[in-house]
Amino acid sequence: MSTPIVPQKISPTMTPSLNPMFRFQWEKAQDCFVLLFPEGMVKLNGGAGEIMQLIDGKQNVQKITDTLNNKFPDAGDLAPDVHEFINTAIEKKWLYHD
Amino acid sequence: MTNQAANDRQKQETSAMVGPPLWLLAELTYDCPLHCPYCSNPTQLSETKNELTTEQWFQVFNQARDLGAVQLGFSGGEPLLRKDLEALVKYSRDLGFYTNLITSGIGLTEKRIGKLKEAGLDHIQISFQGADPELNDAIAGRGNAYQQKFDMAKSVKAQGYPMVLNFVLSKQNLEQITDIMRLSCELEADYVELATAQYYGWAYENRDHLLPSREQLVEAERLVNEFREQQQGKGPHFIFVTPDYFETRPKACMNGWGSTFLTVTPDGSALPCHSAKMLPLTFPNVKDKSIGDIWQQDFSFDYFRGDDWMPQPCKGCDEKEKDFGGCRCQAFMMTGDMHKTDPVCSKSEDHHLIQAAIDSAIEPSTPILKRVNQKAMQHAKNTQLSIARTKV
Ligand code: SF4
Ligand code: SF4
Numbered sequence: 001m002s003t004p005i006v007p008q009k010i011s012p013t014m015t016p017s018l019n020p021m022f023r024f025q026w027e028k029a030q031d032c033f034v035l036l037f038p039e040g041m042v043k044l045n046g047g048a049g050e051i052m053q054l055i056d057g058k059q060n061v062q063k064i065t066d067t068l069n070n071k072f073p074d075a076g077d078l079a080p081d082v083h084e085f086i087n088t089a090i091e092k093k094w095l096y097h098d
Numbered sequence: 099m100t101n102q103a104a105n106d107r108q109k110q111e112t113s114a115m116v117g118p119p120l121w122l123l124a125e126l127t128y129d130c131p132l133h134c135p136y137c138s139n140p141t142q143l144s145e146t147k148n149e150l151t152t153e154q155w156f157q158v159f160n161q162a163r164d165l166g167a168v169q170l171g172f173s174g175g176e177p178l179l180r181k182d183l184e185a186l187v188k189y190s191r192d193l194g195f196y197t198n199l200i201t202s203g204i205g206l207t208e209k210r211i212g213k214l215k216e217a218g219l220d221h222i223q224i225s226f227q228g229a230d231p232e233l234n235d236a237i238a239g240r241g242n243a244y245q246q247k248f249d250m251a252k253s254v255k256a257q258g259y260p261m262v263l264n265f266v267l268s269k270q271n272l273e274q275i276t277d278i279m280r281l282s283c284e285l286e287a288d289y290v291e292l293a294t295a296q297y298y299g300w301a302y303e304n305r306d307h308l309l310p311s312r313e314q315l316v317e318a319e320r321l322v323n324e325f326r327e328q329q330q331g332k333g334p335h336f337i338f339v340t341p342d343y344f345e346t347r348p349k350a351c352m353n354g355w356g357s358t359f360l361t362v363t364p365d366g367s368a369l370p371c372h373s374a375k376m377l378p379l380t381f382p383n384v385k386d387k388s389i390g391d392i393w394q395q396d397f398s399f400d401y402f403r404g405d406d407w408m409p410q411p412c413k414g415c416d417e418k419e420k421d422f423g424g425c426r427c428q429a430f431m432m433t434g435d436m437h438k439t440d441p442v443c444s445k446s447e448d449h450h451l452i453q454a455a456i457d458s459a460i461e462p463s464t465p466i467l468k469r470v471n472q473k474a475m476q477h478a479k480n481t482q483l484s485i486a487r488t489k490v
Contacts, residue, residue, distance in 0.1 A: 025194060034168070037196075037221075038221040038288065039198055
């Protein structure tokens with residue numbers, strides 16, 4: 001069994017939620033999901049957009065990972081990607097966690 | 099190929115290259131209750147009766163959003179003086195804009211903050227002139243302004259908005275910088291812009307009274323860094339912007355002229371930046387042309403795109419992609435020629451004008467001017483700074 005290398009701060013039972021300071025939406029003109037905040041915008045890449053869509057303050061990291069693994073069965077285990085993104089997003093204060 | 103065909107082709111190529119006007123600044127009215135001497139708005143002001151109607155603004159928002167605009171700032175003057183502000187917020191928010199209110203805080207009430215929230219307003223930015231009532235109200239030219247701003251900032255946070263505080267720094271208030279940062283913490287601001295005035299409009303007339311000395315700035319920057327260290331990642335994010343007069347390279351013009359930023363003035367003029375009206379160019383009006391035509395095809399918006407317009411030393415300079423030759427308005431104000439290299443650049447033959455300005459600010463020879471006619475003074479906006487935060 002191979003254990004994926006994941007950042008230690010993120011645990012599967014943690015439930016992330018969007019910092020209310022940010023707004024998450026699809027931008028047609030940019031052809032991607034974005035985070036909007038006072039006078040600014042961050043464009044998210046495809047993977048980040050997929051993860052962010054599932055963040056609703058109710059689903060925990062495990063649930064989010066399962067959903068994505070089902071949605072992209074050929075992509076291999078997505079846990080490391082999910083953990084890495086959520087870790088970065090918390091550092092950048094886009095996300096809060098319980 | 100005929101000339102016409104060549105022109106058409108060139109037009110198409112231009113519009114294909116031009117990205118969307120991501121940032122739309124809607125200057126709703128020139129009317130303002132304050133009288134700041136650093137006001138960066140044009141010194142000749144229009145009458146309020148020529149202001150765009152609610153319907154006309156709706157159309158502007160629709161067209162800009164279709165092009166891909168995403169950030170919308172409501173400013174003025176004082177945008178709260180527009181009775182249809184809530185309607186404008188609601189309409190644009192429903193279109194998917196991130197809506198920013200840029201206000202002096204005068205005319206705001208707890209109730210109105212609530213009504214704007216209901217309409218979908220995303221964020222409120224309040225400008226301050228100083229860290230205590232005496233200095234703030236002396237600069238703003240109005241008693242009680244400080245207390246009003248203070249109370250409203252509290253209420254903005256209490257009602258759950260992200261909040262940006264904007265302190266316009268000048269030699270009149272730079273010594274208060276530590277108090278300003280403490281006040282920002284007390285008010286629980288999310289971002290704080292500590293920005294020296296841009297010297298356009300009224301601020302240019304009053305430059306000798308506003309421009310700090312290099313020593314003052316160095317000291318202020320040291321205090322900001324010291325304060326940041328004590329914060330340990332908590333509290334407001336402080337953004338300190340020094341005037342470009344003390345640099346040897348100019349600031350980039352808004353990400354490039356006509357690249358990101360579109361201002362629509364109260365009477366419907368469309369500008370690549372809020373100061374551009376001073377330039378000897380004819381700018382289009384949203385009453386006559388769609389935002390798409392303006393952005394993609396208008397002569398004035400295209401005029402300083404790319405580097406064809408550049409004279410030397412900019413044209414042959416390997417830094418032109420970084421700063422686009424600097425600010426057109428500054429070049430025009432200081433040299434009388436809007437094409438020239440921004441005098442802030444040490445490669446400019448006009449660079450001595452900057453040193454002269456710094457020297458002359460050490461001992462001002464004329465009294466400070468305050469705009470009182472038409473009660474139309476505008477609070478400062480630091481759009482250049484704001485755009486720096488738009489990561490695109
Ligand atoms: S840098 Fe100067 S020319 Fe460019 S947008 Fe700002 S004021 Fe206008
Ligand atoms: S010469 Fe022009 S392009 Fe080069 S650094 Fe100076 S302003 Fe910028």
